[in-house]
Amino acid sequence: MKIKTIALNGIVAAVYVIVTALIQPIAFSQIQFRVPEIFNHLVVFNKKYFFGIVIGVFVANLMFSNLLPFDLIFGVIHTVLSLAITIIISKFVHNKITLMLINTVIFSFNMFIIAYELQLALEFPFWETWLFTASGELIVMVIGIPVMYIINKRINIASH
Amino acid sequence: MLDNIKLGQYLHGDSWYYRLDPRAKLVMTTFFVVIIFMANNWITYLGATIFTLLIIFTSGVSLKFFYRSIRPIFFLIMLTFVLNLILYRTGEHFPPLTINISKVLVTGYGIFIILLIFLRIFKVIDKYISGKIFKISLLIIIIINVVIAYLFKNEQFIWSFNWIIYKGAVINGGFVILRLVLIISFSSLLTFTTKPTELTLAIEHVLAPLKIIKFPVSELALMISIALRFIPTLLEETQKILKAQTSRGADLTEGNLKEKVIQIISLLIPMFIISFKRAEDLANAMEARGYVPGKKRTSYRILKWRLRDTLYVTSFVLLTVYFIYFRYLWK
Numbered sequence: 001m002k003i004k005t006i007a008l009n010g011i012v013a014a015v016y017v018i019v020t021a022l023i024q025p026i027a028f029s030q031i032q033f034r035v036p037e038i039f040n041h042l043v044v045f046n047k048k049y050f051f052g053i054v055i056g057v058f059v060a061n062l063m064f065s066n067l068l069p070f071d072l073i074f075g076v077i078h079t080v081l082s083l084a085i086t087i088i089i090s091k092f093v094h095n096k097i098t099l100m101l102i103n104t105v106i107f108s109f110n111m112f113i114i115a116y117e118l119q120l121a122l123e124f125p126f127w128e129t130w131l132f133t134a135s136g137e138l139i140v141m142v143i144g145i146p147v148m149y150i151i152n153k154r155i156n157i158a159s160h
Numbered sequence: 161m162l163d164n165i166k167l168g169q170y171l172h173g174d175s176w177y178y179r180l181d182p183r184a185k186l187v188m189t190t191f192f193v194v195i196i197f198m199a200n201n202w203i204t205y206l207g208a209t210i211f212t213l214l215i216i217f218t219s220g221v222s223l224k225f226f227y228r229s230i231r232p233i234f235f236l237i238m239l240t241f242v243l244n245l246i247l248y249r250t251g252e253h254f255p256p257l258t259i260n261i262s263k264v265l266v267t268g269y270g271i272f273i274i275l276l277i278f279l280r281i282f283k284v285i286d287k288y289i290s291g292k293i294f295k296i297s298l299l300i301i302i303i304i305n306v307v308i309a310y311l312f313k314n315e316q317f318i319w320s321f322n323w324i325i326y327k328g329a330v331i332n333g334g335f336v337i338l339r340l341v342l343i344i345s346f347s348s349l350l351t352f353t354t355k356p357t358e359l360t361l362a363i364e365h366v367l368a369p370l371k372i373i374k375f376p377v378s379e380l381a382l383m384i385s386i387a388l389r390f391i392p393t394l395l396e397e398t399q400k401i402l403k404a405q406t407s408r409g410a411d412l413t414e415g416n417l418k419e420k421v422i423q424i425i426s427l428l429i430p431m432f433i434i435s436f437k438r439a440e441d442l443a444n445a446m447e448a449r450g451y452v453p454g455k456k457r458t459s460y461r462i463l464k465w466r467l468r469d470t471l472y473v474t475s476f477v478l479l480t481v482y483f484i485y486f487r488y489l490w491k
Contacts, residue, residue: 001453001454002453004439004440004443006379006382006386006443007386007442007443007446008443009386010382010383010386011387011438011442013383013386014388015431017391018394018398018431035424051380052383055384059356059391062351062356062359066232066344067233067344069190069193069347070343073190121340122239122240122336122340123240123243123244123332123336124243143417143421146421147421147425147428150425151425151432154429155433155436157432160436
């Protein structure tokens, strides 16, 4: 791993945490509108952002989560798994917007991990929780697509 | 907006729990979260509660901090309990609770809701005091309920049903809540008494075996450290950006979805530019000071395993034995 990648990922993680802090009140409930989830699209532009996003999720949960151990473990598993799938798919799909759409679907589908977490911790009904959490994720990440697209036009995310 | 954000949950203090090896604290907290799921009857839960309370009371952390970490999930806890009451349908049950809905009741609620909407439309109550209004409304609703039940005893019911509450539901709901409170208290204790940097070091040590499969453990720990180090710095920068954008007329809290998205973009672009620049500087600084990724490095902090850590781990082994005995063998 290059020095540049290490420094960049550390700082991207810090940005993730700050954006989480900005919108803290609506971040950790059953219907999650976690705005920093749009950062998940970073991996579409360059797979080296993988660690930054995962660490961002980890540290944000460590600092702000109410269901601490559960969010730490399952949140990280959810992110790692989804990003890994997107990285594999990115070898075959090169259109950024298509890839961001695929990324959104993967992350939303994988919310079953979070639904399982909530079932385990709070005995929430699994299917309904999956529906709720996945729709929250879907909305945020769909909004994230134009956001990331515009940002990438202004500052080339992949080249840094 | 950003002034009252508390970064991290570390509380300064000193006690045996503070002095424990962070590896012991991290691994045992995770272990506790796993084994608490073995508890299934009152005696195992009693043991777990006493064990947790003993550690909490001797840890030197004031109880009010635990209350603060449980308070935000109070709504979740209530929701869990209610869901349990509705979904759990086996075993013995309490005498059914008859719920009657009459015309007068519906009219009463209707008038009340319309009144609330009117007050909201005409800005008599704004969103800042609507939290208070909500609590007062709940009280009023209960009063309406009681009054109507007494005044219109003989009225025709539109809808009437029996709500059966099962004994198992109450017990199970209680256990789920207790388990959650124990887990939250235990993990809060870890973050209250362990600095994030110590925790990162502990994570690095715990994940060390993954080095065999070429997983970049030290780099991962370094990235976490960088993130922790740069959160306050970047937060300050973010405040500046927010103020600059506010002075230009942006408002993150107002506007429709499209406006909000544009405002988020106007915040994110400068943030990304600043972070990329910082990362560049940081990488150069690290290179200039001779950091080579993947090379074996010494650490400023050295963790030392002491007798108290072994004793702490032993106490968890005993708790596990207790759980196994009272779950499987005790009749």
